[in-house]
Amino acid sequence: MDLRPIGVFDSGLGGLTVMKELMAQLPYENIIYFGDTARLPYGTRSRETIIKYSMQCIRFLLTQNIKVVVIACNTASSMALDAVREVFDIPIIGVVKPGAAAAVKATRNGRVGIIGTEATVQSGSYARAIASLDSHIQTRSIACSLFVPIVEEGWSDTPIAYLTAERYLGPLKEWGADTLILGCTHYPLLMDTISKVMGPDVILVNPAIGTALEVKRILEQRDMLNKSGQEPEYLYYLSDFSQRFKQIGSRFLNREIEYAGKVDIENY
Ligand code: DGL
Numbered sequence: 001m002d003l004r005p006i007g008v009f010d011s012g013l014g015g016l017t018v019m020k021e022l023m024a025q026l027p028y029e030n031i032i033y034f035g036d037t038a039r040l041p042y043g044t045r046s047r048e049t050i051i052k053y054s055m056q057c058i059r060f061l062l063t064q065n066i067k068v069v070v071i072a073c074n075t076a077s078s079m080a081l082d083a084v085r086e087v088f089d090i091p092i093i094g095v096v097k098p099g100a101a102a103a104v105k106a107t108r109n110g111r112v113g114i115i116g117t118e119a120t121v122q123s124g125s126y127a128r129a130i131a132s133l134d135s136h137i138q139t140r141s142i143a144c145s146l147f148v149p150i151v152e153e154g155w156s157d158t159p160i161a162y163l164t165a166e167r168y169l170g171p172l173k174e175w176g177a178d179t180l181i182l183g184c185t186h187y188p189l190l191m192d193t194i195s196k197v198m199g200p201d202v203i204l205v206n207p208a209i210g211t212a213l214e215v216k217r218i219l220e221q222r223d224m225l226n227k228s229g230q231e232p233e234y235l236y237y238l239s240d241f242s243q244r245f246k247q248i249g250s251r252f253l254n255r256e257i258e259y260a261g262k263v264d265i266e267n268y
Contacts, residue, residue: 002224005030005233006215007066009057011042013238013245014148014185015072016252018095021212022070023234026219028226030233032064035249036265038240041148042075043117043184050119054080058088059268060237067224068093070215074183074207075117078125091218098214099181099207100129106203107137107179113172114141116183117148126183140175144168144184151186152248161190165197172198179203189252236260 006026008019012035019033034057036042042050054076058069068091071077071084077094085092103112103126114126121143130137146164155161172180180202182188188206195204219225226232238245238260249257 001227002067002219003030003226003228004065004067005032005235006068006070007032007034007058007061007064008070008072009034009036009054009061009076010072010185011035011053011075012037012040013249013252014151016249017185017188017206018070018072018208018211020253021208022215025212025216026226028228028230028232030226032061032066032235032237034060034237034263035239037238037242037245038265041117042073043119043145043148045119047079047119047123050076050079051083054084055087056265056268058084058092060263060265062088062090066090068215068218070211071095072185072208074185075119078116078120078123091222093211093215093218095207095211096125096183097129098210099183099205100126101133102205102207102210103179103181104130104133104137106205109176109178110137111175111177111179112137112139113169113175113177113180114139114183115144115147115168115172115180115187116141118143118145120183126181140172140177142168142172144187147184147190148186151189154251156189157192161193162196165190165193169194169197173202177202179205181205181207183207237263239263239265
């Protein structure tokens with residue numbers, strides 16, 4: 001057994017959707033969350049910058065005596081996972097492989113749509129992960145850049161969200177995708193709107209769920225699961241505080257965030 005916390009990082013507060021699944025699947029694990037709110041968004045940045053930022057996030061988390069790192073950010077998982085695994089001697093789990101595996105399991109017609117940030121789509125990470133599991137599955141990817149600000153604005157269930165989703169997802173629907181990967185931390189909050197556009201038969205995959213199960217599997221395999229039965233401790237750190245971080249964070253997490261510490265991430 002290992003009582004040390006799980007370290008989670010994201011470009012901002014969206015990764016709390018992944019933390020929420022970790023809390024649900026691993027009820028006794030202590031978790032430390034770091035959101036790089038000062039340098040958000042990652043989704044429009046270059047690979048080089050995303051790797052540099054991810055390294056700094058992990059270096060900070062390592063000062064917190066963590067036992068594994070979870071990269072909650074789809075963009076960082078897509079662009080930086082291989083690079084950081086080469087540098088750090090700690091298990092690092094990203095969201096792409098678990099998300100791809102869930103989609104491969106779910107599809108019936110072999111047509112999987114992928115949506116994410118520009119960087120995630122450009123990296124081809126999900127398409128590659130799917131091809132490595134089943135080369136017969138076809139994929140199509142679309143960057144949905146306006147979804148992140150729409151969710152942060154709290155407009156997930158509004159006509160604006162619906163029209164935007166219609167515009168982005170129309171081609172995927174026409175193509176006949178029967179499964180859609182929500183390849184960005186923010187998109188699970190648009191689940192209802194996306195489902196309305198795609199129709200009830202299209203399966204929406206939230207990679208956070210498979211990721212939490214993968215973390216559990218890895219901890220079990222290494223005998224690192226916290227089985228103490230004690231109420232866990234959750235700590236939150238951010239590199240910048242916006243006026244609304246509590247409000248936005250609580251929306252992603254579905255519970256109150258009472259306190260968050262400030263980290264000067266450029267020092268790591
Ligand atoms: N967290 C990012 C992701 O999942 C979305 C926000 C950003 O672009 O930084 O890709």
